[in-house]
Amino acid sequence: MRRATHLTGDIEPSATVTLDHGARHRRRLRLTTDQGAEFLLDLPEARALREGDVLALDDGTAVRVRAAPEDVIEVALAEPLELARIAWHLGNRHTPVQILPGRLRLHPDHVLEAMLAGLGLICERHRAAFDPESGAYATHNHGRHDHDH
Structure with a gap:
């Protein structure tokens, strides 16, 4: 093989x-x-x-x-400060999050959806590719590659 x-x-x-x-x-x-x-x-x-x-x-x-497309939820946020605040709340829970222009994408989770609703946000369900941030200490993250080109 x-x-x-x-x-x-x-x-x-x-x-x-x-x-x-x-x-x-x-x-x-x-x-x-x-x-x-x-x-x-x-x-x-x-x-x-x-x-x-x-x-x-x-x-x-x-x-x-x-x-692959998979079940995700997205939260749209118009203000950068609001986006940063919500990203902080999700990161504080060690939740994998994909950051997109004006919105955040994460796996469906009823506890997180209730938290976001409690913060006044609307979660929309989609099927889309999920490619969350890899984290500051990961060996392979956006914008940096650890292999030869």
Whole structure:
């Protein structure tokens, strides 16, 4: 079985693999590309794979990671100060949050939805890719890559 052992920026991907947020944080897992080919994700350490990451396979090919649509809730906020305040409340609960222009996206959770409603906000349910912030101490976060290009 082919193995994906690291991320790359040097190989043009010939396939894609679509995974939800939970499946994108792995070290070792048997996967099937969207085109039907099986391979083994076999990274040296567990990591959060992001939308657009490219996995290098041991046969010289590459697979692009896609974020699968999943159930999410979104809170729209017009004011930057309000966005920061709500992000702080969610971060204080260690909740994975995706920050988008003028809104926050998170997994559905009735406790968090009640908290947000109590703060006067409206939560809207959607199906969308969920790609939350990886955190300040993560080895791979937005805007910084720890692999060669």
